Amino acid sequence: QQQVKQSPQSLIVQKGGIPIINCAYENTAFDYFPWYQQFPGKGPALLIAIRPDVSEKKEGRFTISFNKSAKQFSLHIMDSQPGDSATYFCAARWAGRRQLTFGSGTQLTVLP
């Protein structure tokens, strides 16, 4: 059972564009929603995270938008750069548990 659905699977944008990656969840017991960035051959690294009592969080060029009623959250990358080309994973944590459930990933390519 896929508890966190991520789309699109791949995304190509021009430099300076604003790629948007979306995730949807069904379990209302999730209480923490991080995004991870993974470069080829490397382990994922935490990029930004949000809790459901906040509708938006911004860190540098990265913004999470959270819609609790729709059970959706998304990652926006402002002024995208070729160095942002990577695979992005959304995730969710079940309240009271330690492990994360990950989306299937989005491979982002930013063209120069």
Add this chain to the structure above:
Amino acid sequence: SQTIHQWPATLVQPVGSPLSLECTVEGTSNPNLYWYRQAAGRGLQLLFYSVGIGQISSEVPQNLSASRPQDRQFILSSKKLLLSDSGFYLCAWSVLGRQTYSGNTIYFGEGSWLTVV
């Protein structure tokens, strides 16, 4: 600062051979430890997690096993590898027991590429 080490980085093993991947965490005590697997072009699947020495929880039934012989050491093993075991294996850690915002963060190692031939 905390660091996580995972080895070997790459491994090519024949079907039916044993496996041992090792992971150690430095700079923290009593961490939660995790093993994830990432198949090519796919997401991250949690295999095992541990909240203490000798305490292992399995998320997915398979021919893999995990052990935690020391506080900051986590080992992934198999007695007989299958072709389907090929993938990118990631060890990870988080702060034990912390329910604060930052305590939710999971930190990943560099990963181990396993190819079963």
